[in-house]
Amino acid sequence: xxxxxxxxxxxxxxxxxxxxxxxxxxxxxxxxxxxxxxxxxxxxxxxxxxxxxxxxxxxxxxxxxxxxxxxxxxxxxxxxxxxxxxxxxxxxxxxxxxxxxxxxxxxxxxx
Amino acid sequence: xxxxxxxxxxxxxxxxxxxxxxxxxxxxxxxxxxxxxxxxxxxxxxxxxxxxxxxxxxxxxxxxxxxxxxxxxxxxxxxxxxxxxxxxxxxxxxxxxxxxxxxxxxxxxxxxxxxxxxxxxx
Numbered sequence: 154x155x156x157x158x159x160x161x162x163x164x165x166x167x168x169x170x171x172x173x174x175x176x177x178x179x180x181x182x183x184x185x186x187x188x189x190x191x192x193x194x195x196x197x198x199x200x201x202x203x204x205x206x207x208x209x210x211x212x213x214x215x216x217x218x219x220x221x222x223x224x225x226x227x228x229x230x231x232x233x234x235x236x237x238x239x240x241x242x243x244x245x246x247x248x249x250x251x252x253x254x255x256x257x258x259x260x261x262x263x264x
Numbered sequence: 265x266x267x268x269x270x271x272x273x274x275x276x277x278x279x280x281x282x283x284x285x286x287x288x289x290x291x292x293x294x295x296x297x298x299x300x301x302x303x304x305x306x307x308x309x310x311x312x313x314x315x316x317x318x319x320x321x322x323x324x325x326x327x328x329x330x331x332x333x334x335x336x337x338x339x340x341x342x343x344x345x346x347x348x349x350x351x352x353x354x355x356x357x358x359x360x361x362x363x364x365x366x367x368x369x370x371x372x373x374x375x376x377x378x379x380x381x382x383x384x385x386x
Contacts, residue, residue, distance in 0.1 A: 154322070187374070196355065196377035197307070242307060249359075249373065251320055252297070254307040 155180040157245050159255025166233050167263050174258045176243035177225045183245040186226050187252070188217060191240045200241075201228070233262045268378035270356050276384045282344040285381045288337055289358030297375060298331055298341050299355040307355075313339065346385045353380045 156179040166172050178186075187202035203210045203217045203226065210217050214233075219226040230237055243255040269288040277283055289296050297312040311321040316333045324331070328347070333339040343350055357375040 196379055198377070199374045202374075250295075250314075251312065252309055252375070254309075256306040 155183060155245055155247075155251070155253040157243060157253045157255045159243050159258060161258060162256065163259045163261075165261045165263060168233060168235060170233055172228075172230045172233055172237070172260055172262075174228045174241055174243070174260075175225060176227070176245075176255050177223075178245040178253070179224065180245070180247070181221075181224065182247050183253075185246040185249050186217070186219060187244050187246070188228050189242045189244065189254075191242065191257075193239075197242060230260075233260075235262050235264050238262045268356055268358050268376055270354075270378035270381050272381060273379060274382045274384075276386065277346055278386050279347055280345045281385075282342065283346045283350075283383060283385075285341040285354050285356075285383070287339045287341070287356030287358075287378060289339070289356070290360075290376055291337065292360065293358035293376075294336070294361045295359040295375075296333060296339050297357040297359070298339070299357065299377075300352045301355060301380070302352045310341070343383075346383075348385045351383055351385050353382050355380045 159176045184205035188200050189197035190200045191197040201212050201215050201217050203219050208219055214231045216229045238261050240257045240259050242257050244252045246252045271286045295314050298310040299307050300310055301307045310323045311331045312319055313333045329343055331341045356378045359375045360373045
């Protein structure tokens with residue numbers, strides 16, 4: 154089955170700096186890669202996703218890149234703010250069905 | 265819409281007892297997912313249903329776990345008998361039918377997570 158690895162497990166950045174979280178996947182059939190943000194004690198919520206037919210997608214301060222050849226994808230958050238502090242999960246999916254999640258990255262933005 | 269509804273929100277039980285977790289998906293959604301979240305193993309997909317039919321239950325850890333979806337508006341996840349290692353937060357998520365986006369291929373719609381059930385087995 155699919156194996157998704159995520160790094161780093163924890164990340165601290167100064168407010169205003171950028172944060173990058175990286176994930177790798179093993180199944181070349183995976184074609185959909187969502188990213189979720191989970192605040193403490195709350196449910197995961199989708200923040201951005203990318204399909205395998207594009208290499209990059211951007212939504213304001215958040216961007217995701219995908220390298221199908223290397224089987225890795227990354228989340229980039231620019232101009233970080235304290236409210237960006239949360240746990241971020243990447244996931245890989247085949248056709249939007251089974252979702253295999255990474256182990257999460259705890260991001261702390263220091264004011 | 266109230267979103268995905270899960271009950272109970274918290275459950276504390278003793279080892280050996282039966283536990284039933286409940287989920288009401290968002291009306292009109294045709295896929296439902298059950299996940300388990302722990303510090304050690306992260307977020308794991310247990311089972312998912314399409315149109316009330318279980319499609320993949322390979323994530324269900326043992327025979328002690330079972331899930332049903334008798335209709336489009338209700339699903340249960342049952343653990344019998346429960347064990348301390350089952351302690352976790354259990355999330356249910358639902359998703360609308362995958363759509364088509366012109367020549368760009370199918371749209372894999374967002375999963376909407378419920379608030380979760382925090383289960384503690386003593």
